[in-house]
Amino acid sequence: MDLLRTPDLVGNRAQDILLPAKAAFIAASIAVALAFNLLPWQDVRVVPDLLALVLTFWCVHQPRKMGIGLPWVLGLVMDASNGVLFGQHALAYAVLAFAAQSLHRRILRFTLWRQALHVLVLLLGSQVLMVLARMATGGTYPGLSYFVGSVLAAALWPLVTYILLLPQRRPVVDETTPI
Amino acid sequence: MEHAPPQFFHRGPAPVARLTFFALLSVLLMVLDARFRYAEPLRQVIAVAVYPIQQLAIAPVSAVTGAREFFTTQTQLRRENAALRTEKLKEAPELLELDSLRAENEQLRQLLDARAKLPAGEAIFAEIVYAGRDPFSRKFIIDKGSQQGVKPGQPVIHTNGVLGQVTRVQPLLAEVTLITDKDHAIPVQVLRNGLRGVAFGSGDGSTLELRHMAANAEVEQGDMLVTSGLDGIYPSGLPVARVIKVERDASYAFAKISCLPVAGTDQFRQVLVLANMATSPAWGDAAEGPVKRTPKAKLRHKAE
Numbered sequence: 405m406d407l408l409r410t411p412d413l414v415g416n417r418a419q420d421i422l423l424p425a426k427a428a429f430i431a432a433s434i435a436v437a438l439a440f441n442l443l444p445w446q447d448v449r450v451v452p453d454l455l456a457l458v459l460t461f462w463c464v465h466q467p468r469k470m471g472i473g474l475p476w477v478l479g480l481v482m483d484a485s486n487g488v489l490f491g492q493h494a495l496a497y498a499v500l501a502f503a504a505q506s507l508h509r510r511i512l513r514f515t516l517w518r519q520a521l522h523v524l525v526l527l528l529g530s531q532v533l534m535v536l537a538r539m540a541t542g543g544t545y546p547g548l549s550y551f552v553g554s555v556l557a558a559a560l561w562p563l564v565t566y567i568l569l570l571p572q573r574r575p576v577v578d579e580t581t582p583i
Numbered sequence: 584m585e586h587a588p589p590q591f592f593h594r595g596p597a598p599v600a601r602l603t604f605f606a607l608l609s610v611l612l613m614v615l616d617a618r619f620r621y622a623e624p625l626r627q628v629i630a631v632a633v634y635p636i637q638q639l640a641i642a643p644v645s646a647v648t649g650a651r652e653f654f655t656t657q658t659q660l661r662r663e664n665a666a667l668r669t670e671k672l673k674e675a676p677e678l679l680e681l682d683s684l685r686a687e688n689e690q691l692r693q694l695l696d697a698r699a700k701l702p703a704g705e706a707i708f709a710e711i712v713y714a715g716r717d718p719f720s721r722k723f724i725i726d727k728g729s730q731q732g733v734k735p736g737q738p739v740i741h742t743n744g745v746l747g748q749v750t751r752v753q754p755l756l757a758e759v760t761l762i763t764d765k766d767h768a769i770p771v772q773v774l775r776n777g778l779r780g781v782a783f784g785s786g787d788g789s790t791l792e793l794r795h796m797a798a799n800a801e802v803e804q805g806d807m808l809v810t811s812g813l814d815g816i817y818p819s820g821l822p823v824a825r826v827i828k829v830e831r832d833a834s835y836a837f838a839k840i841s842c843l844p845v846a847g848t849d850q851f852r853q854v855l856v857l858a859n860m861a862t863s864p865a866w867g868d869a870a871e872g873p874v875k876r877t878p879k880a881k882l883r884h885k886a887e
Contacts, residue, residue: 439640442633444713472598476605480612484629485637487724487751487758488717490622491612498605502598541617543719544765544786550718 422572425466429571433458438478442485449549452557455482456500456530460523461561461568463504464511475501492537496530503529516562524558623751630753641712707731707856709739712756721747721764721788725854728755736816738857743846744822745769745810746854759854762823762844763789770814771823774807782808782824782842791824793840798831802840818857822846 437458445451455478462470479494486493503526504511511522531554539545595601616622707727714723727733729752737749739759747767751758762769765786771793772779778801782791796802806826812819824842831838 435636439636442637442640444641444644445716446714448716449718468594472601472605476609479609480625481629481633484626485633486716487722488719489613490616490626491609494612495606495609498602498609502602505598537613538719541613542766544788546718 421574422569423574425462425469425572427469430462430466430469433568434462434478438481441482448486448553449546450552450556452553452560453527454557454560456497456527457523457557457560457564458568459497459501460504460526461564463501464508464519465569467505467508470501470505472498472501472505489538489541489543492534495537496533499533500526500530516565519565520558520561523561524554527554527557627753630756634755705732705858707733707858709733709757709854709856711852711854720766721761721784722750723747723759723761725757725759725856726755727856728753728757730754733757733856734859737859738817738821740821740855740857741846741853744824744844745817746844746846748816749856757856763791769817769823770811771808772811773802774809775803776801778802779811779813785841789843790827791842791844793826793842794837796838796840798833798836798838800838802826802829802838804829808842816859 434455437454440454441451459470459475459478463475475497476494479492479497480490482488482493482497483490507522507526511519514522528551531551535545535550596604612622616626709725709727709731712724712726716722716724725733725739733749733752735749735752739746739749745762747759747761747764749757750760760767762782762784764784767784769782769791770779771782778796780793780796780800782793785792793802793808804826808823808826810817810819810821810823822845824844826840827843828841829838830840
């Protein structure tokens with residue numbers, strides 16, 4: 405379970421000092437999440453928005469490498485390819501990125517499942533924004549099942565954290581490791 | 584100012600300022616898209632750029648579907664073949680009759696000096712790529728676009744009946760709005776007695792509403808609604824929906840009539856995109872007097 409524990413700010417252990425995240429890896433993970441979102445889902449309501457989750461992850465773990473512009477552009481891509489109101493996902497992702505970046509110090513102090521609760525609130529908030537935007541422009545209310553995707557996505561947070569932190573972990577830690 | 588942070592730590596505008604900028608930009612885009620439809624070119628550019636990623640994502644799924652089709656057992660095929668043969672045989676007399684009826688119809692029309700019915704244009708066969716992408720509306724995406732000659736406004740049908748209408752076209756994909764969408768209206772008539780009306784999507788995602796019918800209008804539960812062809816978009820006589828509930832309340836001028844569409848997207852993948860009836864004469868022909876914006880024309884405008 406050591407891998408699943410986040411660093412205590414006071415008592416850092418050697419294996420918890422991570423290597424810097426590679427920009428290429430960040431880009432690749434975002435591309436995979438985007439491809440997942442673009443799969444031909446028959447009912448998108450019960451599908452977790454993996455792109456939002458991965459963007460939240462990088463905003464929390466690498467706030468300096470993720471601006472608000474990239475999430476915004478990816479939101480536009482989602483809007484264009486889903487054929488929904490243009491700017492809906494862009495707004496939601498921009499706000500999501502901003503909130504995640506502002507809260508990143510706080511979120512990282514918690515254990516993974518408590519982090520997931522924070523992420524759930526962030527994802528639900530972004531969905532509420534989209535619902536408001538659509539209702540204002542004459543859309544139909546999709547029902548509470550619309551928010552199921554966010555719950556599933558938040559439940560995936562520990563797994564996503566584990567996978568996306570793998571390349572930054574040191575392969576071997578022993579007495580000869582300098583730090 | 585000697586205590587200002589060095590350039591090294593400079594990180595550009597404050598996060599709140601950036602958020603405000605991007606949020607305002609998104610709101611602007613949303614307004615442009617929802618009210619004026621100005622975002623279409625940008626949307627097309629992005630959609631085309633993303634198309635390869637989308638195809639890459641779809642590839643494994645279509646490979647599985649293809650493999651499943653390949654391994655369809657022989658017995659299944661033979662059974663299907665036999666069923667199709669009997670069906671064809673059953674329909675043969677009617678088909679033979681059709682030719683003579685068509686000729687007779689032509690003669691009668693000439694006798695009545697009626698304008699011959701508009702010839703049916705070419706239909707485009709398409710497959711549904713995905714449906715239910717937008718929980719806020721009722722739409723699906725088909726695998727044919729402007730490259731294959733799909734144009735906005737074309738009706739889309741299935742063997743059961745009308746599905747909807749092409750509302751947005753990209754080079755290789757097109758978006759079809761279902762007749763159950765809240766913003767969709769389709770002129771219909773009751774098959775039993777020819778009573779005309781307009782059916783609107785009810786917004787709950789699965790039913791239609793026959794609005795503005797008088798409380799004593801002769802519509803009964805179980806009535807079949809077919810397209811009336813008055814809008815110049817849908818050819819007449821296509822099955823649309825079946826009336827499932829008629830509520831007559833004396834305190835309202837109109838009856839509340841709910842209908843269930845005969846064709847749904849969850850049963851099949853193949854659809855037919857019919858050619859636009861664009862060859863029809865413009866509304867308000869010179870011979871018929873001054874150009875007037877008739878309710879029909881308005882309807883067509885709305886449907887587009």
